[in-house]
Amino acid sequence: MAAPQRFDVAVIGAGITGLSAAWELVAAGATSVTLLEAADRVGGKLVIGEVAGVPVDAGAESMLAVRPEALRLASEVGLKPSIVHPATRGASVLSGGHLRPIPIGLVTGVPTDLRALAASRIMSLRGLLRIPVDQMMGRPALTEDVSVGDFLSRRVGREVVDRLAEPLLAGVYAGNPDQLSLRMANPSLFRQLARDDSLLNAANAVKSGSAIAAGARRGPVFAGIRGGVGRLAAKTEAALAAKGVLVRTGAQVTGLRRLSAGWQVQTRSGPLDYDAIVLAVPAGEAARLLRTSAPFAAARLLSIDYASVAVVTLAYPAARLPALTGSGFLVPPVEGYQVKGVTYVTNKWEWEAKAAKTATPKGMAIVRASYGRCGDIAVLDRDDAELATLARRELAAIAGLPPITIDERVTRWNKALPQYHVGHVELVGRARDSLVDAPGVALAGAAYDGVGIASCVASGRQAARKVLRDLEESVMEDHG
Ligand SMILES: Cc1cc2nc3c(=O)[nH]c(=O)nc-3n(C[C@H](O)[C@H](O)[C@H](O)COP(=O)(O)OP(=O)(O)OC[C@H]3O[C@@H](n4cnc5c(N)ncnc54)[C@H](O)[C@@H]3O)c2cc1C
Structure with missing residues (x-):
């Protein structure tokens, strides 16, 4: 059997996305990997702080457990025994000056259990009565992206947006629901709306689908790590170092240049050449780095707020x-x-x-x-x-x-x-498509495929596989 081809790959940015990309490259077993991070520590938005002598996550503090990616990475880097779940699940929303328990059955703020919603006393009677109008409006037949705020206002009334969707989504995106892409905020609901009779029915279908999946999976929705989610970054860094990955902190990448085969990465300590790169930095920084070698992609990325x-x-x-x-x-x-x-x-x-x-x-x-x-x-x-x-x-x-x-x-x-504004999926698609002319580079991170840790892990791993495919294809072409 032929020895696996060795490629030199750089991952730029060592947030959880870049760490995951490096981990996937190492798993492929045929690659020399360098992780270049501008800050003096890895982890990006994963970091443990401290208050009154007690460690507390100062950035992300929980991971979705209904998706496998974050927990899988945690297990692979030796954190399985430290995975924990919240001791309490109930949260409240402030409504009319009172804290009211968030009712069960909300799908991106859309209620699927009107009795539970009424009992929560979060909504006014008028607001509650407006919700079922959705089922008399005719099919949504959604084919194009819309904003969560506009669409929900039209179908189930503004109060659902102001009292339910906004606070739930602001907790994740810190954004404006009137600009937030429904397709990004809830891809399953967006797909269901192309075929269901109403928003309420679509939300019910999504709810039952995820209930079946959760039943099959049997477990809590969220997970944390004893000692802080920030440990995931530190442990992944240690696991990477143990596998021979060169992790360079304080190594800001200042520019990129395409070579006839591969990429030249400019750092303050001089240029470095690689066969391929994964760009796991925020979109504005990726735009800055790509502006000469991939100006079309750079312009798209620059528009991400x-x-x-x-x-x-x-x-x-x-x-x-x-x-x-x-x-x-x-x-x-x-x-x-x-x-x-x-x-x-x-x-x-x-x-x-x-x-x-x-x-x-x-x-x-x-x-x-x-x-x-x-x-x-x-x-x-x-x-x-x-x-x-x-x-x-x-x-x-x-x-x-x-x-x-x-x-x-x-x-x-x-x-x-x-911020995932309406049309985000297309925007990211256009940016990535435009890079087909520039093989050996992949974009990964929260800006593209989802802000949560699980999405970032998936995005990093996917980007790693993409650059390896590019490299293997180029070797095959060379061998004619
Ligand atoms: C306050 C807060 C709370 C959150 N809570 C949760 C939560 O509970 N659960 C959850 O799932 N998600 C949460 N998130 C979201 C999640 O943490 C982030 O979306 C995710 O960590 C982003 O990871 P990333 O690797 O894509 O980006 P980042 O973490 O931003 O990492 C990018 C890295 O690139 C580096 N970099 C930038 N430019 C350069 C350069 N030129 N050269 C080299 N390196 C560079 C940066 O220093 C940084 O380390 C939260 C986010 C915030 C801000």
């Missing part, structure tokens, strides 16, 4: 705490607050509760409050102290938390969450 967000992590003294129920709450803008979502960290994760119990002072509650939406960044103009004060004030008003904390941390994520 990003939202900036900030996470305020607060440690509250146990003594003065009200009863905190569930994993936290969401706050729609119609309620008049700036905070977007709040996680009761020590309720949600048992390992955090244990860590808080043994820290000093004992028994703190740790709470994460999230600020910032696309196009509404004024709240982020505050300095850290002002933002923490705002968080304390708003959490006291909404949930009765005490006005005093033991410790607090503000983590800013500038231009962190890509």
Whole structure:
């Protein structure tokens, strides 16, 4: 048998996407891999911070368990024994100044159980009565992408958008539902809407489909990692290093040049040549790097918008705490607050509760409050102290938390969450298609295929396979 061909491949950007791409390249077993990361650490949006001596994820803090990719990577790099699931699943939404439990059966905010929705008292009677009008409107026959906000407003009324879809989606995308692509936000619902009679029926079909899948899979929807999801990045880095991958932090890539075979990567310490590259950096950075060698793709990527967000992590003294129920709450803008979502960290994760119990002072509650939406960044103009004060004030008003904390941390994520505007799938398709003339390069990451960790892992692995295919094809062509 012929020895496997060795290729030199560089992965640019060591967020979870780049780490996954490198891991897949190594799994292919025939490649020398270099990971180039601008920052002084790997992980990107996966990082563990600390408040009052307790480790807390300062970026992503949970992974979808209904998709296999994130948990598979965690297992492969030795984290299987550390995979945990939330201790509590119930969350609330602020409605009319009251925290109301989020009812079961929402599909991208579309209710599939109207009784549960009515019982939750999140919606007005008028808003509730508007929902079934959808079933008298005729088939949606959706063939083109639409915005979640426009489409849901038309079919089930604006209140569903303002009270349900907006807060649920803002928690993931920090975006505006009137711009958010339905096709990206829920591909299954988008496909179902081409064939179902109404939005409500389509949402029901999607719900039953995922219920069957969940039944077959049997398990919780989300997972975390004991010690923090940030460990996934650190463990993957260690596993890569053990497999001989060169991980270079503090190695910002400043330019790219196409060679007759392969790519030249410019770094501050000089140019490096590779057979292929995976670009696992945010879209704006990918655009900058590709602007001379692939200007059409670069122009498409440049049009992808990003939202900036900030996470305020607060440690509250146990003594003065009200009863905190569930994993936290969401706050729609119609309620008049700036905070977007709040996680009761020590309720949600048992390992955090244990860590808080043994820290000093004992028994703190740790709470994460999230600020910032696309196009509404004024709240982020505050300095850290002002933002923490705002968080304390708003959490006291909404949930009765005490006005005093033991410790607090503000983590800013500038231009962190890509915005999937209507037509995003086509835009990304055009950018990728235009790269057929430039083999040996692949785009991967949150900007393209989904913001969640599972999507990013999948995107990284797919990009790795794509560049290897390109390389194998070029070898076959050479051998004629
Ligand atoms: C506050 C917050 C909370 C979140 N919570 C969750 C959650 O709970 N669950 C979930 O599934 N998802 C969550 N997400 C989303 C998810 O974390 C991100 O979408 C995902 O981590 C993005 O990974 P990435 O590798 O594509 O990009 P990034 O993490 O942005 O990584 C890109 C990397 O490229 C590097 N880079 C950039 N330019 C260059 C260059 N020129 N040369 C070399 N390196 C470069 C950057 O330094 C960075 O390390 C959250 C996101 C944020 C911001």
